[in-house]
Amino acid sequence: MKIASVIVDVPAKQTDKAFDYLIPSQWEETIQPGMRVVVPFGPRHIQGFVIEVKRESEFKQLREIIEPMDLVPVLNQELLKLGTWLTDHTLCFKIFAFQVMLPAALKAKYEKKVKLAPGAAAVDLPMPLQPYFANSSTLNWEIALKNGLVPYLQRASAEGFLEVIYEVKEKVRKKLVHVIGPAIGVQDMKLELERLPGNADKQKQVLAYFIEHDSEIELRQLTEKIKASSSTVKALVEKKLLWEAEKEVYRDPYENRTFERTSPLPLTEAQTTAIKPILDSIEGNQHEVFLLYGVTGSGKTEIYLQSIQEVIEKGKEAIVLVPEIALTPQMVNRFKGRFGDQVAVLHSGLSAGEKYDEWRKIQRKQVKVAVGARSAIFAPFENIGIIIIDEEHETSYKQEEMPRYHAKDVAIERAKTYSCPVVLGSATPSLESFARAQKKVYHLLSLPTRMNNQPLPSVEIIDMREELRAGNRSMFSTKLFEMLKDRLEKNQQSVLFLNKRGHSSFVMCRDCGYVVSCPNCDISLTYHRAGVQMKCHYCGFESPVPKICPECSSEYIRYFGTGTQKVEDELGKILPEARVIRMDVDTTGRKGSHERLLKEFQDGKADILLGTQMIAKGLDFPNITLVGVLSADTMLHLPDFRSSEKTFQLLTQVSGRAGRHQLPGEVIIQTYTPEHYSIELAGTQNYDLFYQREMFVRKMHHYPPFYFLALITVSHEQLMTVMSATEKIARFLRSQVSNQAVVLGPSVSPIARINNRYRYQCLIKYKREPNLTKTLKTIIDQHQNEAKNGLLVSVDVNPFILM
């Protein structure tokens, strides 16, 4: 008898281990590690992952696996191993580590139902239940709960008339089509054609088709071509001349689009120098991490493409990560254009079914390249030849829920297994990566100039305090206004960038400054235009927008938006002839509207593109010659040690949108703190100097890359409980770590309260702490036991946002 070790779909400390099950003999050959199975767990049926098949178990009373959920493992050996690695490094439950590697569609859904017991009839049941079982033998538990039927159900089940069943359901069904193919050879087919009765005209046509085309075809296409009905084809299948099968098809989200095929471009001298070590690494099957540091427009993408080309020619596969790809259709186009249908694209803009289909293409080895956002790092390839992370400094590569992994770390781990290179590309590398490159841990490759040697756009920093002193109270400096007007006359395009703190809009009273905030959480409510409602992003609380201020009864309480609305209004006043496209959460809410708006801008249907963060990346339009940043310093004052770095990166990136082609570009940065080094140096686009300045600050304050961080957040409904619990944790930590490490806190979390739970945190800064993982695990374990009294403890190793 074979036995399977199964990780069950119950995220809890006590169940975070493998459970052994007997494999029923009919599945003995089928069930393999990496498959999902349905297993009995207590009274329920739940999903689990087989991690091992063995012959013995230390448990004697084993139950049997109910059924496999896959015919082929969904996780290969490498991914199973990677799951363990993820669990150890992010301190998450094993089940989360496996689930995160699969498309959401493969996450099980559970349904609890009651069913009439064999031999029982509706009339046997208590009266109130009878109508529910008149037409159907099952009743959904949810419905029973809503209608207060549970006591009756319990009685009926005790009497043996009903039984409770648990169903495990898949979220998506595979899309299937009928396929028809020849069951015999061409010669035999010709003979059979002769033998058909004279009146079987349609059947003859079908056979004739297969004599000409000796391959399978979709039933629908065949009947359409020959104008035959499916019964004609069926008859031939009956005669065993043709075969019929159900075949899985993929919904291709890009199927209606054509991609202009491109071929490798000749490389510049700098590109040739940069790509050489990568190609060598591919050639020699060497694991190495490259930091490709190149200014915007220096041709990093072409290096990616040609490296991938090399990998494909070696018969291997490539993973390319891009930040939130739905936002960069231009990037998709470049990969699809070069590698055509060898590319699978995984991003958040796809439906669950579409994502699943793209994932299946990878799993079935029908593609060679996976392009996608963070989670694409788990693409189920088995012969990876290169992993590329574009814009490696992007914070979206860090997942902020369990498992709290960073795609870069996963990339390096997988690349080690496959002994292949990792390429991290950026114009403004994260300090961590650049520091590693300096220490020769990563191999630094530089592309210092733009292609065709276009100059970087000239940047001018405008001190808005001066503007105010000069009597200009508008949000446009005189200079920016004049330049906008100039571009309008020249028929060139401009981009206006509004750097907003956070990305949401709020409602504020203009008289007293009161901001409508959530009663459960210490953050302001977000305005949602659609429902004229205000919503809390953390707990889901909703309330209507107040007409008068609850504090001072003023009527001047209103929506502050992302500010783009206001900018648009003001633009309309000062430049009424300008055609403006506004891009923010309000205008891009609907699927595809983002791409549509960009297309309109590209087609020259507008003069000015106005937007927030989301327009900072990936725009590459030839006619943009002016970029204006309306407020550069709004995110500089966030309580985050990376705020300077983020400001510098964002400003540099936005500036890079201008003048990427023939026309030279100009950039205007408006700020209230022009003397801050991250703004000043973004102005001169001097990354190296910024790096030095920021490294000095980080060293002073014991922050990464000089120290590692771990963040512990504790929450509870009672303020006193959180404080004392966090205090206890901090004391414990201090007793466990070496004197090289610093434990900060307990301190109030930047978001002091979420969903009526007070939040305190504790930050550990350390250099080398071999036992820290163990210590953190101990803390998690101890508080899992105390979770009963409502205390929640979460640990984030290498946090990105300290909130």
Next chain:
DNA sequence: AGCACGCCGACT
């Protein structure tokens, strides 16, 4: 997580 088992207060 769910669910069962089990031990103490307010009711037919």
Next chain:
DNA sequence: GTCGGCGTGCTC
């Protein structure tokens, strides 16, 4: 004396 409150512990 019973129904049910949710504290505790188990699920291969």
